[in-house]
Amino acid sequence: MNDERLVLALDASHQMGSVAVCRGEKGLGEILFDASDTHSATLLPGVDACLASAKVTLSDVELLAVVYGPGSFTGLRIALATVKAFAAVRRIPVAPVESCAVLAAAFPYAAHPVFPLIDARRGEVYGALYDTLGGSPREIAPPFSAKPETLATFLEAWPVRGPLILCGTGMLRHRAVLESIMPSGSLFAGERWAVPSASLCAMLALARPSVGYEELFALEPLYIRPPDARLPGAARAGSRGGVGR
Numbered sequence: 001m002n003d004e005r006l007v008l009a010l011d012a013s014h015q016m017g018s019v020a021v022c023r024g025e026k027g028l029g030e031i032l033f034d035a036s037d038t039h040s041a042t043l044l045p046g047v048d049a050c051l052a053s054a055k056v057t058l059s060d061v062e063l064l065a066v067v068y069g070p071g072s073f074t075g076l077r078i079a080l081a082t083v084k085a086f087a088a089v090r091r092i093p094v095a096p097v098e099s100c101a102v103l104a105a106a107f108p109y110a111a112h113p114v115f116p117l118i119d120a121r122r123g124e125v126y127g128a129l130y131d132t133l134g135g136s137p138r139e140i141a142p143p144f145s146a147k148p149e150t151l152a153t154f155l156e157a158w159p160v161r162g163p164l165i166l167c168g169t170g171m172l173r174h175r176a177v178l179e180s181i182m183p184s185g186s187l188f189a190g191e192r193w194a195v196p197s198a199s200l201c202a203m204l205a206l207a208r209p210s211v212g213y214e215e216l217f218a219l220e221p222l223y224i225r226p227p228d229a230r231l232p233g234a235a236r237a238g239s240r241g242g243v244g245r
Contacts (some may be wrong), residue, residue, distance in 0.1 A: 005062040008051070008086070009202035012043055012079035013071025013099045014118075014169065019046040020198035021054040021061075024206065027199045029054035035075065043082060058086060065205030067196055068096035069222030070126040070143055071118060076221035087213040094219060095205035100128035102196035103168050104137040105204055112163045112187070113140060117170030117178075120145055125170030126224055127151070129158060136204065145224045148174040152181040167193045 004024040011018045012035060020030040031050040033042045051057060064083045069076050087094050103116035110132045118126040126145050130137035141158050148170070163185035171178060172194055179188070211219045 003206045005206065006056060006060050007063045007065055007202040007205055008047070008058070008061045009065035009067075009198040009205060010043065010047070010079045010083055011067040011099075011102070011196050011198045011201055012075035013067045013069065014075070014195045015072070016195045017043060017046065017075065017079075018196070018198035019043070019050040020202050021050055021056060022199060022202040025203050027202075028056070030197070030199045043078060047082070058090065061086070061090065062092060063205060063210065064090075064092060064094045065198075065202050065208075066094060066096055067099045067102055067198070067201050068219070069099060070120070070145070070224045071099050073221075073223075076223075080219060080221055084216045084219065087216055091213045093210035093212050094216065095208045095210040096219060096222070097201045097204045097208060098128065098143060098222060099196050100126065100143055100168075101130065101137045101139070101204060102201045103193070104128075104130035104132055105200040106167070106193050106197065107165055107189075108132050108135045110165055112165050113160050115164045115166045115171075117148075117166060117168040117174070119169040119173045120225070123147060124225075125151075125168075125174065127154075127168075127170065129160065129164075136207065143222065143224055148177045149181065151178070155183070163187065165189065169194050 007022045009020045017035045018032045021028045029050050031046045033046045035042050066083045083094050100116040104114040107114045114130045120126045128143045129141035165187045167189035
């Protein structure tokens with residue numbers, strides 16, 4: 001890929017968030033932060049610190065990337081509101097990237113399909129299935145939500161056979177169940193690969209369709225089910241939702 005745009009990427013889909021600045025596929029800086037307090041209190045300081053570390057300013061950024069779901073209801077909305085504000089000021093596009101795709105991107109050229117699972121609470125997981133044999137994630141099955149014990153039925157409907165690579169917070173939480181129903185030989189990644197990386201989001205964004213600043217109203221979080229958190233009145237989310245926090 002010969003795309004050398006300067007990308008600022010934000011991820012607030014999990015309790016652990018991240019911000020990254022990349023020049024094409026070259027990482028210039030990445031900041032990880034604990035958002036267990038609130039994403040609103042930690043995301044902007046993370047952006048400032050990452051830009052300073054990379055020795056660039058917001059005026060240098062040519063493309064904004066954001067993990068837009070599924071994940072934390074509150075975190076997704078804050079991250080999207082932040083990149084929309086940046087895009088409106090700078091008049092630059094925003095590329096939304098799925099959280100499961102970012103997790104799968106940590107396993108390029110894998111011989112087995114990658115099966116990211118995110119803890120969705122309520123005893124459920126968000127998931128999707130990807131082929132990364134060519135380097136970047138290629139979607140086999142789109143994002144969904146399900147009870148972990150039903151995932152074997154999901155797999156029967158998809159064009160995959162044999163071992164899988166599992167990762168994500170949902171895998172960590174429900175590993176005991178998953179080990180009993182996943183195909184023989186499946187691999188379970190450790191905690192290091194459980195949370196999306198903003199730097200991987202930035203690199204995936206270079207090949208993703210982007211939304212122009214004049215069309216930002218159409219950019220919404222990718223919700224898979226109604227949220228735990230409820231907003232009052234007309235501001236309430238529609239029929240698809242995320243993990244409330």
